[in-house]
Amino acid sequence: RPRLIRLQWDPDHTPHGTSVSGRRAIQLGLKKIDSFLDGRDIIRIVDITSFVQTQYNNAVLPNDQLDQLRVPIERIYAPQDEQTRLHIQLDSRTKEEE
Numbered sequence: 001r002p003r004l005i006r007l008q009w010d011p012d013h014t015p016h017g018t019s020v021s022g023r024r025a026i027q028l029g030l031k032k033i034d035s036f037l038d039g040r041d042i043i044r045i046v047d048i049t050s051f052v053q054t055q056y057n058n059a060v061l062p063n064d065q066l067d068q069l070r071v072p073i074e075r076i077y078a079p080q081d082e083q084t085r086l087h088i089q090l091d092s093r094t095k096e097e098e
Contacts, residue, residue, distance in 0.1 A: 004031055007088055015059040015069055026088070 006029040012020040035041040058069045079085055 004033060005029070006031060009089075015066060015071070017060075 008027045008029070009024045010027050012023040012025045014020060030036060033041075055069055055071075059066065079088070079090065084090075
């Protein structure tokens with residue numbers, strides 16, 4: 001059976017692009033799903049080029065305005081199911097779970 005979901009662990013990064021020691025980010029990819037390929041699952045497409053350029057300027061230009069950088073709120077997600085943890089090679093529990 002072909003796998004439709006690809007799981008990849010990536011290094012986590014600061015807004016400046018340097019790696020964060022001890023943290024990794026998970027990236028999920030969906031493959032071979034016709035409704036994504038033909039557009040049935042697309043609700044809308046938004047051009048966020050100017051937003052991204054502004055955030056880039058806030059993060060990396062010499063005047064470094066990180067207080068103006070808009071980033072999503074992050075929270076730890078730890079699957080409760082042990083089989084899922086093993087499958088994605090999640091090797092530790094969070095402090096909230098202990």
